[in-house]
Amino acid sequence: MELFATYVLGPLGEMADNPAGVVETVIGGLGNGFLYALVAIGFVIIFKSSGVFNFAQGAMVFFAALNFAGLLELGLPWYLAGPLALGAMFLFAVLVERVALRPLVGQSQLTLFMATIGISFLLQGFGEAIWGGNPHLLKVGLPEDSLFAIDYAWGQALGLDIIIQQSDLLAIATGLVMVGGLFLFFQFSRVGRALRAVADDHAAAMSVGIPLQHMWIAVWALSGLAAFVAATIWGTKIQIEPTMINLALKALPVLILGGLTSIPGAVIGGCIIGISELLFETYWGQPLFGGATTEWFAYLLTVPVLLIRPQGLFGERLIERV
Amino acid sequence: MLYRETGVFHSSYAADQAIFKLPQDRYAIAFWLVVAAVVLPLTVSNYVLTDLLTPFLIMAIAALGLNVLTGYCGQLSLGTGAFMALGGYMTYKLVTALPSASALIGSLTGVELALPDPVILGIRPFDLWFLAILIGAGLITAVVGLVFGLPSLKIKGLYLAVTTLAAQFFLVWLFIKVPWFTNYSPAGIAPAPPRTLLGLQVTGAASPPVNRYLFVLALTCLAALAVKNVTRCKVGRSWMAIRDMDIAAEMIGISPTRAKLSAFAFSSFLIGLAGALWAFVKINSVQTDAYGILVSFQVLFMVIIGGLGTVLGSFLGAAFVILTPILLNIGLTALNPGLQALGLPAFEVAMIKHIEFMIFGALIIFFLIVEPHGLARLWQIAKQKLRTWPFPY
Numbered sequence: 001m002e003l004f005a006t007y008v009l010g011p012l013g014e015m016a017d018n019p020a021g022v023v024e025t026v027i028g029g030l031g032n033g034f035l036y037a038l039v040a041i042g043f044v045i046i047f048k049s050s051g052v053f054n055f056a057q058g059a060m061v062f063f064a065a066l067n068f069a070g071l072l073e074l075g076l077p078w079y080l081a082g083p084l085a086l087g088a089m090f091l092f093a094v095l096v097e098r099v100a101l102r103p104l105v106g107q108s109q110l111t112l113f114m115a116t117i118g119i120s121f122l123l124q125g126f127g128e129a130i131w132g133g134n135p136h137l138l139k140v141g142l143p144e145d146s147l148f149a150i151d152y153a154w155g156q157a158l159g160l161d162i163i164i165q166q167s168d169l170l171a172i173a174t175g176l177v178m179v180g181g182l183f184l185f186f187q188f189s190r191v192g193r194a195l196r197a198v199a200d201d202h203a204a205a206m207s208v209g210i211p212l213q214h215m216w217i218a219v220w221a222l223s224g225l226a227a228f229v230a231a232t233i234w235g236t237k238i239q240i241e242p243t244m245i246n247l248a249l250k251a252l253p254v255l256i257l258g259g260l261t262s263i264p265g266a267v268i269g270g271c272i273i274g275i276s277e278l279l280f281e282t283y284w285g286q287p288l289f290g291g292a293t294t295e296w297f298a299y300l301l302t303v304p305v306l307l308i309r310p311q312g313l314f315g316e317r318l319i320e321r322v
Numbered sequence: 323m324l325y326r327e328t329g330v331f332h333s334s335y336a337a338d339q340a341i342f343k344l345p346q347d348r349y350a351i352a353f354w355l356v357v358a359a360v361v362l363p364l365t366v367s368n369y370v371l372t373d374l375l376t377p378f379l380i381m382a383i384a385a386l387g388l389n390v391l392t393g394y395c396g397q398l399s400l401g402t403g404a405f406m407a408l409g410g411y412m413t414y415k416l417v418t419a420l421p422s423a424s425a426l427i428g429s430l431t432g433v434e435l436a437l438p439d440p441v442i443l444g445i446r447p448f449d450l451w452f453l454a455i456l457i458g459a460g461l462i463t464a465v466v467g468l469v470f471g472l473p474s475l476k477i478k479g480l481y482l483a484v485t486t487l488a489a490q491f492f493l494v495w496l497f498i499k500v501p502w503f504t505n506y507s508p509a510g511i512a513p514a515p516p517r518t519l520l521g522l523q524v525t526g527a528a529s530p531p532v533n534r535y536l537f538v539l540a541l542t543c544l545a546a547l548a549v550k551n552v553t554r555c556k557v558g559r560s561w562m563a564i565r566d567m568d569i570a571a572e573m574i575g576i577s578p579t580r581a582k583l584s585a586f587a588f589s590s591f592l593i594g595l596a597g598a599l600w601a602f603v604k605i606n607s608v609q610t611d612a613y614g615i616l617v618s619f620q621v622l623f624m625v626i627i628g629g630l631g632t633v634l635g636s637f638l639g640a641a642f643v644i645l646t647p648i649l650l651n652i653g654l655t656a657l658n659p660g661l662q663a664l665g666l667p668a669f670e671v672a673m674i675k676h677i678e679f680m681i682f683g684a685l686i687i688f689f690l691i692v693e694p695h696g697l698a699r700l701w702q703i704a705k706q707k708l709r710t711w712p713f714p715y
Binding site: 296303 | 479484495619623676678680681684690694
């Protein structure tokens with residue numbers, strides 16, 4: 001009973017006492033969740049059309065961020081540095097397809113997964129060898145101050161007295177634009193339709209004349225773009241250093257929760273994980289468990305969800321035959 | 323011609339079931355054992371013993387453990403680092419709480435009792451307490467591993483890998499946040515207390531490298547023997563059936579629950595043992611830094627590059643993953659005087675680290691492309707070549 005009071009009633013009471021704080025936490029969590037989702041989208045794009053579980057996505061974000069930050073440090077304006085960094089990601093996509101994936105066609109999923117871990121090491125080492133191992137800052141003039149909701153008409157109308165980080169809003173907006181853009185791309189563009197065909201059935205897609213190799217370059221380039229966008233947004237929040245790759249690992253539970261093959265799933269999974277882990281950290285982790293619970297909460301959260309739905313919330317159902 | 327089964331006739335069931343059926347294999351393994359146990363400790367320097375061979379053997383145990391789970395039973399795990407940490411911390415708790423067998427009896431019964439401790443030819447045959455501690459810590463790790471293996475009954479493949487990451491991050495967080503695990507040591511780093519085995523000091527900063535090496539070597543051989551034999555018996559066969567196709571295995575009467583959970587338990591036991599040895603024999607302290615997510619990946623590399631489902635592969639993989647970065651480091655550092663002579667800038671320490679990362683990543687991709695079935699497969703190919711030599715058709 002006493003335990004119940006400490007671990008359930010206490011935090012819930014605290015939430016009830018200060019609803020504005022809960023709203024703040026939820027918005028902050030949503031911002032984090034969209035950051036995870038931006039990385040997870042990159043995973044999904046590759047997994048859906050080539051079946052490769054791309055562990056290197058985190059390293060790709062790091063690499064894109066390093067390139068962008070490094071070029072800015074050299075004194076290039078952002079409108080030159082950005083496209084150059086994006087070009088580097090495209091070059092990387094071509095190289096990955098040529099050097100690593102083409103010889104590994106037909107190997108087991110595990111082998112391909114390990115190859116992407118190799119790519120992850122390679123990218124991290126390469127990026128740091130070029131730009132140095134010190135933490136970099138990536139500031140492209142994106143808004144990052146806090147807003148006071150009460151200063152605005154909508155804040156007064158809702159009676160909200162909260163502080164919102166502009167970077168959170170930016171992450172949410174960018175995430176929504178990305179999802180919308182990808183939806184349009186997959187639905188209406190020629191390449192997008194070809195990619196969906198490849199995702200449905202490799203052999204059938206090849207038989208109607210879709211060049212698989214080009215498609216693989218296209219998916220890696222697309223996820224390179226996703227990594228670049230994620231890197232730019234992340235740069236407003238954190239320093240560019242290798243620990244970023246571990247942070248990007250958080251995209252794994254996000255995409256497992258959402259289902260490996262669904263882009264909306266990645267976003268919704270990101271929201272669920274971002275919000276719940278920040279709420280848990282604020283109301284349970286910090287006061288009761290000594291903090292830093294965000295390190296593991298997302299992973300633990302996936303276990304009960306997967307026990308009920310082994311394919312994630314929005315994944316394609318797994319059908320097994322002997 | 324050089325290597326062949328032809329002409330070797332087994333006249334008993336035992337001979338037919340032997341691990342090494344051919345005399346050639348037996349001579350070879352005896353040769354390698356003599357080299358490892360006698361020649362190497364007498365000839366190589368302490369640096370080679372402590373920094374190359376001992377970590378190689380310890381990680382080989384961890385790789386054997388993960389190979390049981392991933393290679394033989396087909397369950398992907400990224401929680402190896404955490405289970406190694408668990409082994410290390412549990413050994414530390416047991417060692418400090420129960421310094422000797424007498425202390426255990428005393429704490430259980432309340433009677434202080436001095437066990438006899440005879441000395442025969444300078445060694446104490448009863449002095450095996452540390453071994454008992456290691457086994458105890460391994461068993462605790464096995465139980466925890468079994469608990470974290472429970473989701474595998476429902477979740478498969480890459481989904482399972484992500485749930486094992488929960489073990490990795492949660493356990494490491496727990497060891498950082500709960501000071502009880504380190505007996506309230508400052509900064510969360512617990513120094514490994516010195517312990518003896520058969521009268522020889524094997525842990526602690528003052529123990530001689532040769533003692534440590536031989537201790538680890540003995541345990542590694544036992545672990546390899548255990549894995550080889552377990553995978554040849556009923557349990558091991560049920561693991562492989564589950565790996566090859568779980569639904570089919572279930573239909574022919576294999577219980578997936580028992581097969582998967584026994585694989586998780588046995589694998590965690592070995593991984594916990596490796597973690598305990600890493601803390602007590604290699605780095606002389608118990609701390610979470612040594613058991614990060616990177617370790618989990620390293621062990622997975624060993625298993626996959628070495629060869630899934632082979633004992634030999636675990637050793638080859640461990641050698642590759644442990645020794646390559648060290649040799650690269652030595653090689654790149656050795657290039658420095660030459661570069662300076664040419665008027666080029668020398669490699670800085672940080673730069674060497676980055677290049678190490680790059681080459682290591684590239685080598686992984688290279689090996690996966692050249693030999694997706696692992697290094698152990700090369701030995702199979704070599705054997706086939708030797709069989710057919712000199713007429714390879």
